[in-house]
Amino acid sequence: MQIQKSIKLLRAVVVTGLLLSTLTVALAQAEQQTPATATSPQQPSTAAPEPSPVSAASPTRTPRVVAVAGNIELDDIVEIQIESLVEWAEKNEPLKLVPYINGRAIKGNYPEELHLDHGRLIYHLEITPANKAVWVDLLGAPGGIRRAVTLSVGLEDGSAFDSVHEKGRELPLTIISPVYGIVALLVIIVTLVLLIWLIRNTNIIREPGPPPTPGKRRPYNLGRAQMAFWFFLIYASYITIWLVTDALDTITPSLLALMGISAGTALGEAMIDSGKETSKTNQMQDLQAEKQAVEQGISQSQKDLSPIDAATATVTDQANRDVLNQQLVSSRTRLGQLDQQIRTLTSQQSATISSGFIRDVLSDSSGYSFHRFQIFAWTIVLGIIFLSSVYNNLTMPEFSTTLLGLMGLSAGTYIGFKFPEQK
Numbered sequence: 001m002q003i004q005k006s007i008k009l010l011r012a013v014v015v016t017g018l019l020l021s022t023l024t025v026a027l028a029q030a031e032q033q034t035p036a037t038a039t040s041p042q043q044p045s046t047a048a049p050e051p052s053p054v055s056a057a058s059p060t061r062t063p064r065v066v067a068v069a070g071n072i073e074l075d076d077i078v079e080i081q082i083e084s085l086v087e088w089a090e091k092n093e094p095l096k097l098v099p100y101i102n103g104r105a106i107k108g109n110y111p112e113e114l115h116l117d118h119g120r121l122i123y124h125l126e127i128t129p130a131n132k133a134v135w136v137d138l139l140g141a142p143g144g145i146r147r148a149v150t151l152s153v154g155l156e157d158g159s160a161f162d163s164v165h166e167k168g169r170e171l172p173l174t175i176i177s178p179v180y181g182i183v184a185l186l187v188i189i190v191t192l193v194l195l196i197w198l199i200r201n202t203n204i205i206r207e208p209g210p211p212p213t214p215g216k217r218r219p220y221n222l223g224r225a226q227m228a229f230w231f232f233l234i235y236a237s238y239i240t241i242w243l244v245t246d247a248l249d250t251i252t253p254s255l256l257a258l259m260g261i262s263a264g265t266a267l268g269e270a271m272i273d274s275g276k277e278t279s280k281t282n283q284m285q286d287l288q289a290e291k292q293a294v295e296q297g298i299s300q301s302q303k304d305l306s307p308i309d310a311a312t313a314t315v316t317d318q319a320n321r322d323v324l325n326q327q328l329v330s331s332r333t334r335l336g337q338l339d340q341q342i343r344t345l346t347s348q349q350s351a352t353i354s355s356g357f358i359r360d361v362l363s364d365s366s367g368y369s370f371h372r373f374q375i376f377a378w379t380i381v382l383g384i385i386f387l388s389s390v391y392n393n394l395t396m397p398e399f400s401t402t403l404l405g406l407m408g409l410s411a412g413t414y415i416g417f418k419f420p421e422q423k
Contacts, residue, residue: 065163073174085119100160220360223266237390254399265411375410
């Protein structure tokens, strides 16, 4: 029994020694591997690297319009302040940024100055062929001298940056400069008042010739009234378009043709009326001369007839007396005819008294005439179209050749009817 216990004890000691030796070798190997891993640069690292505070860059912020300095007006200077512009410019071209007004890109209107460090862009707002349609939409059909708009910037083919001047915080867009607007309005009003005064108190658009009777005016002339209508319409529209868009070359070729038609109508009418007046004057002079000659003949016949006494007259004297009596009867008959013709011409001249503008331009001695009404109606229709184009599109309309031909046909019909027309 003692021997068996000794054997078991020996086994336990051997097993314990083996375990201790194995543990000692493992610890020694671990101590050798730990410094080698820390100092060797070629040793691959299997652990995930921890993020470094230096390499973890913050995300790039989107540019945003934060302030605007200057007056938003065509042909004026405006300065736009943009935050985070420097970071955005690292990958983009800031000189390609254009203004966005009411969400519409003003294409081709690039900044004149760029202050990148301060995030400032300076623009000269102007019309170019690329952005004319946008400016027309922004400035057309004005309800006042200013209009509230949103403002931002962005790339032409992109989208606008965020802006503090969005809905609810719009900026005023000046459509018409108050100072220039007042001056232009005064010029137009003074011209209109002067034109109306001349129309009412002179023959500027009336039939030519002296007043038919003291205190009366001659009738209004349709051709001259049409020419005055187009003059003032084009005159006022030209000033308005220049005032808003600063454009000078706005009168279209078709408008020149229309003015030529109205001027030709007035000129043709004046030539016909002048010929008629000359003919009437010459006719009146001839009638007056003939009347004077007839009156002298009657007076002479009466003198020749007085000495002949019917009781003592010879056969020859009686024959002469009969001839003189026949001449007196014939002369008095002709004198009556001349008086009637003179009264007719005089009544025609006295009839050339104004009966009011509408009646004067639409009627002749026979009453209201359709050819006059036709040219009057077409003039009013084209005038309305003209004003609508100027107000909404800020441009003079371009009338088609067909429409101009229609106006020419109406004018030609009117001139044709002027030849037999008595006024």
